[in-house]
Amino acid sequence: MTTTGEFPSPRPSTTRRLATWLHRRPRTRLAALLAAPVAWLVIAYLGALVLMFINAFWSRDAFTGQVVREFTLDNFIELTQDPYPEITLRTLGMAVAVTVACALVAFPIAYFMARIARPRWRGLLVVAVVMPLWASYLVKAYAWRLILAEEGVLNWMLGPLGLKGPGYGEIAVWLVMTYLWLPFMIIPVYAGLVRIPDSLLEASADLGGRSWMTFRRVILPLAFPAVVAGSIFTFSLTLGDYIAVQLVSTTIFIGNAIFLNVGAAGDLPLAAAYSLVPLGIIMVYLFVARKLGAFEAL
Amino acid sequence: MTTGRGTRIALTIVSALILVFIYVPIGLVFLYAFNDAASAAWPPAGLTLRWFGIALSNTALQQAFLASIVAALGATLLALTLGTLAALAVSRYHFFGRETVSFVVIFPIALPGIVTGIALLTAFAQIGFPLGMFTIIVGHATFCIVLVYNNAIARLRRTARSFEEASADLGADTFQTFRYVTFPALRTSLLAGALLAFALSFDEIIVTLFVAGGVKTLPVWIFQSFRLNNQIPVVNVAGLIAILLSVIPVYIATRLSADDDVTGARG
Numbered sequence: 034m035t036t037t038g039e040f041p042s043p044r045p046s047t048t049r050r051l052a053t054w055l056h057r058r059p060r061t062r063l064a065a066l067l068a069a070p071v072a073w074l075v076i077a078y079l080g081a082l083v084l085m086f087i088n089a090f091w092s093r094d095a096f097t098g099q100v101v102r103e104f105t106l107d108n109f110i111e112l113t114q115d116p117y118p119e120i121t122l123r124t125l126g127m128a129v130a131v132t133v134a135c136a137l138v139a140f141p142i143a144y145f146m147a148r149i150a151r152p153r154w155r156g157l158l159v160v161a162v163v164m165p166l167w168a169s170y171l172v173k174a175y176a177w178r179l180i181l182a183e184e185g186v187l188n189w190m191l192g193p194l195g196l197k198g199p200g201y202g203e204i205a206v207w208l209v210m211t212y213l214w215l216p217f218m219i220i221p222v223y224a225g226l227v228r229i230p231d232s233l234l235e236a237s238a239d240l241g242g243r244s245w246m247t248f249r250r251v252i253l254p255l256a257f258p259a260v261v262a263g264s265i266f267t268f269s270l271t272l273g274d275y276i277a278v279q280l281v282s283t284t285i286f287i288g289n290a291i292f293l294n295v296g297a298a299g300d301l302p303l304a305a306a307y308s309l310v311p312l313g314i315i316m317v318y319l320f321v322a323r324k325l326g327a328f329e330a331l
Numbered sequence: 332m333t334t335g336r337g338t339r340i341a342l343t344i345v346s347a348l349i350l351v352f353i354y355v356p357i358g359l360v361f362l363y364a365f366n367d368a369a370s371a372a373w374p375p376a377g378l379t380l381r382w383f384g385i386a387l388s389n390t391a392l393q394q395a396f397l398a399s400i401v402a403a404l405g406a407t408l409l410a411l412t413l414g415t416l417a418a419l420a421v422s423r424y425h426f427f428g429r430e431t432v433s434f435v436v437i438f439p440i441a442l443p444g445i446v447t448g449i450a451l452l453t454a455f456a457q458i459g460f461p462l463g464m465f466t467i468i469v470g471h472a473t474f475c476i477v478l479v480y481n482n483a484i485a486r487l488r489r490t491a492r493s494f495e496e497a498s499a500d501l502g503a504d505t506f507q508t509f510r511y512v513t514f515p516a517l518r519t520s521l522l523a524g525a526l527l528a529f530a531l532s533f534d535e536i537i538v539t540l541f542v543a544g545g546v547k548t549l550p551v552w553i554f555q556s557f558r559l560n561n562q563i564p565v566v567n568v569a570g571l572i573a574i575l576l577s578v579i580p581v582y583i584a585t586r587l588s589a590d591d592d593v594t595g596a597r598g
Contacts, residue, residue: 052504062505063424067432070417070476074435078473081454082446088453138349145346149339160585165353167527167581169534171550172570175557176356179363179371186359186373215353244335265441273443276536276554288445295541301453308449315442 089306098299108306117290121310124287127207128271132218134211135267136260139218146219147226159223166216174277177209181281205281213277214270218263225259225330226252261327268318272311287311357574364571369564386568395552396572401464402539402548403532406471410528413472414479415521419513422487423495433484439474447473448541455542462544470542471535475528482524482588483517490516523587526580534577549573 055062089108092101111117146158165173178201180187187198199205229252237247275288285293287310294304322328364383368376386392414436420426421433439447451470455462494516498508536550543551553569556562 048506049504052506055505056499059424063420063426066416066420066424067426070413070420070436071432073413073472073476074432077454077469078439078447078450079435081450084454084457085446085450088457138352141342142346142349145342149342161350162353163585164578164581165357167530167534168357168578169550169570169573171534171536171553172360172573173356175553175566175570176360178557179359180356182371184370184372189373212352212356244338269441269443273445273537275445276540280557288443291445291449292540295449295452301456304449305453308446311443312446319441 085305085308088302089309091302093300093302100302108303111303112307112310116285117307120285120287120290123284124272124311125314127203127210127286128268130207131210131214131271132264132267134207135215135218136222136264138211138215139222139263140256140260143219143222143226146223147229159220162216162219162223170213171276171280173213174209174280177205177212178280181205181208201281201283203282203284206278206284206286209277209281210267210271210274214267217266217270218260221259221263221330222256225256225262229255258326258330261322261325262330265319265322265327269311269315272314360567360570360574363567364564366564366567369561371563382564382568386565389565391547392549392552392565392569395547395549395569398464398546399533399549402467402471403529405464405468406475406532407525407528409468409472410475410479411521411525414476414524414528415483415517417476418480418483418487422484423492436477436480440477444474444537445541448538451538452541462542462546464546466542466544467539467546467548470538471532474535474538475532478527478531479521479524482520482527486517486520519587523584526584526587530577530580530584534573 055065088100090104090106092103092105092107093099094101112121142162146155146162150158179185181198181201182188183200185198191198199208233251233255234247237251242250273288275286275292278284278286278289287307291304291307294300294307362375363371365378365380366375366382367379417432417436421429447470451466451473452462455466460466490513494512495508498512503511534550536548536554539548539551540554547555549569550573553566553573556569557566
């Protein structure tokens with residue numbers, strides 16, 4: 034028995050007639066496919082973003098706690114006053130510090146994976162780097178809480194050397210974020226390095242370029258867009274985080290300030306206004322990254 | 332080869348150290364789940380299985396676990412439907428706004444998670460929709476769609492359209508072509524996308540905390556319990572469960588996609 038023999042013969046059923054009708058109307062077919070996902074994206078996602086944007090220009094009545102639906106710039110004026118500028122700058126500084134650290138740590142291992150490891154190992158290494166990305170983000174941050182605890186493993190290791198770990202605080206936040214977002218940097222950089230043809234490196238060597246020279250003048254410039262591509266993730270994720278921060282510090286970052294305004298203070302318009310700040314920063318960042326060719330490297 | 336021997340050895344050692352750096356914290360959570368002492372003190376006092384019994388009989392933890400499963404299944408189902416439809420439309424048709432659709436789909440994971448969270452919260456508050464399991468599912472689906480979409484579209488790009496045209500030439504109608512040609516080609520990629528969506532949803536907390544109302548998913552429960560000293564051992568066990576339930580589906584998904592590369596690549 035062959036499978037072709039089992040192929041159902043066309044019958045003029047209702048389904049068949051509907052199918053024929055659809056076959057003649059590719060536009061209708063397309064509309065049927067697109068209707069649900071586009072409606073979802075427009076209503077559930079873009080619609081929500083628009084409502085957030087509008088909310089940012091409303092205010093909250095201090096007495097009743099109700100949202101007053103009248104246009105005002107009060108939220109944005111409040112964001113220029115204490116403590117917000119400091120929080121914004123601290124978060125930006127953290128995003129830069131985490132991004133730089135991720136790039137510095139990611140480069141050697143990405144280089145090893147792309148240009149030194151044997152092809153058979155390469156696939157395994159990619160899986161080894163990607164898998165932890167999916168292991169619960171919260172639990173990984175919690176793991177660092179255990180490591181950095183006063184009586185935790187880090188102090189236990191450093192103790193005999195007469196040293197002490199950083200404990201909970203901003204350095205801990207920097208460490209945890211670097212740890213959490215590292216794979217997001219390794220993967221694009223690896224992909225960027227793997228794409229550099231050997232012939233370019235040979236050409237550089239033929240023209241008298243020593244290893245270091247080839248690295249600086251050929252490999253680094255070619256890998257740079259990939260580093261920028263990775264930095265989109267490390268930067269965006271750091272700006273939007275408010276959970277990992279709370280596990281290893283009591284410092285307030287943009288995310289915490291937004292969350293506090295939603296929860297305890299209940300000032301949704303102010304929270305909406307403040308969330309336009311990381312959104313705006315990311316938009317600018319994406320624009321610059323695009324100019325630097327990061328999108329082709331993704 | 333332009334890399335010198337010394338550099339190669341140095342890079343190998345550094346890479347090994349970075350892998351250790353990546354895996355030690357995860358291994359530590361596993362170890363702590365068996366720690367006899369109910370504290371974060373190192374080294375562990377001894378190994379025990381008793382916290383697993385205590386954790387499994389903890390009603391709050393059971394409910395959180397179930398809530399996470401329900402949320403992840405709901406979000407996966409929604410993402411699977413919407414992501415597949417969008418992928419079919421974008422890969423098989425040319426239309427005005429095609430680029431926009433493929434761009435907007437990736438928005439929810441490109442933007443900081445807190446923006447998605449607060450946007451959804453303001454939207455639900457605006458229309459007076461009560462927060463709970465349904466809003467969690469909606470929130471998770473927004474960023475899970477892209478996982479299904481990416482997997483499906485990668486496969487559709489690799490599956491030649493000529494198969495579908497041949498099917499039509501042989502007399503199959505639109506539905507039959509989908510059922511007998513397109514869907515079998517897509518099947519494993521959809522499964523991979525669904526597993527990734529499940530794993531992402533199961534772990535999610537940034538958006539969840541905004542839209543959960545009173546519902547506690549597993550990550551929310553962990554987040555609200557990690558500071559309570561008497562809860563540490565149970566949190567450790569919950570952490571182990573959370574890691575396993577996200578990593579195992581992803582591992583299967585990578586295997587499904589790996590087969591895909593072998594059979595479909597360079598076609």
